[in-house]
Amino acid sequence: MFHFFATHVRDAKLRDLEDIIRLGSEVANSPHWTREQYQQALSPTDIPRLVMVSEGRVQQRPEGQTTDIEGVMGFIVARTLGSEWEVENVVVGDQFKRKGLGHLLLACMIERARRENALVVRLEVRACNAPAIALYAKCGFQQDGRRKNYYSNPTEDALLFSLLLENAS
Numbered sequence: 357m358f359h360f361f362a363t364h365v366r367d368a369k370l371r372d373l374e375d376i377i378r379l380g381s382e383v384a385n386s387p388h389w390t391r392e393q394y395q396q397a398l399s400p401t402d403i404p405r406l407v408m409v410s411e412g413r414v415q416q417r418p419e420g421q422t423t424d425i426e427g428v429m430g431f432i433v434a435r436t437l438g439s440e441w442e443v444e445n446v447v448v449g450d451q452f453k454r455k456g457l458g459h460l461l462l463a464c465m466i467e468r469a470r471r472e473n474a475l476v477v478r479l480e481v482r483a484c485n486a487p488a489i490a491l492y493a494k495c496g497f498q499q500d501g502r503r504k505n506y507y508s509n510p511t512e513d514a515l516l517f518s519l520l521l522e523n524a525s
C-alpha cells in the first residue's frame with residue numbers, strides 16, 4: 357500500500373530511453389518494441405511521434421519501513437500524422453497499475469491531439485487485452501472494426517477503436 361503517491365505527465369526525452377525500455381520489457385502484454393524502435397520514437401524521424409511519460413514519487417511503508425520510489429512509472433507513444441493520430445503503445449509499471457496512470461497518460465495524449473487540431477485518435481488492441489479495452493472505453497473510444505488474426509505469437513484478432521475529437525465537424 358502506498359503512503360504517498362504523486363505523479364505528472366510530461367513529454368519524454370532521449371534520457372528516458374532506458375526507463376521506457378525497462379518498462380516495455382517488464383510489463384506483460386506491452387507491445388514488444390526493440391531498443392531501436394523506442395530510440396526512433398524519441399528522435400526526429402520521417403514518422404512524427406509523440407512520447408509522454410508519467411513521472412513521480414511514491415512512498416511505501418510496509419511493516420514500519422519507509423521506501424521511496426521515484427522515476428518513470430508509465431509511458432505512451434502515438435503517431436501524430438496530421439489530423440489522424442494513432443496510439444501505438446501505452447504501458448504502466450506493474451506496481452503502479454490501477455492508480456489512474458493509464459487514464460492520465462491517455463487523457464494527456466488526447467488533450468494534446470485536440471490542441472494540435474487532430475480530428476481522430478485511433479488504436480488497435482489484442483481482443484483478449486481486457487484491461488486495455490476497459491481503459492479505452494473509459495476514455496471514450498468506440499470499437500469500429502476488427503482485423504481477423506492480425507496479431508501473431510499468439511495469433512489473435514485486433515479490435516480497432518477510434519475517438520472522434522470535439523473539433524471534428
Ligand SMILES: CC(C)(COP(=O)(O)OP(=O)(O)OC[C@H]1O[C@@H](n2cnc3c(N)ncnc32)[C@H](O)[C@@H]1OP(=O)(O)O)[C@@H](O)C(=O)NCCC(=O)NCCS
Nearest residue numbers: 385445446447448453454455456457458459487488490491
Ligand atoms: C492497460 C494499462 C495501460 C492500464 O493502466 P492503469 O494505469 O492500470 O489503468 P488505470 O488505473 O488508469 O485504469 C483506468 C480504467 O481502465 C480500466 N482498467 C484498467 N486496468 C483494468 C483491469 N486490470 N481490469 C479491468 N479494467 C481495468 C478500468 O476501467 C479503470 O478505471 P477504474 O480503475 O476506475 O475502474 C495497463 O494495464 C498496462 O500497462 N497493461 C500492459 C500493457 C498494455 O496492454 N497496453 C495496451 C496495449 S498497447
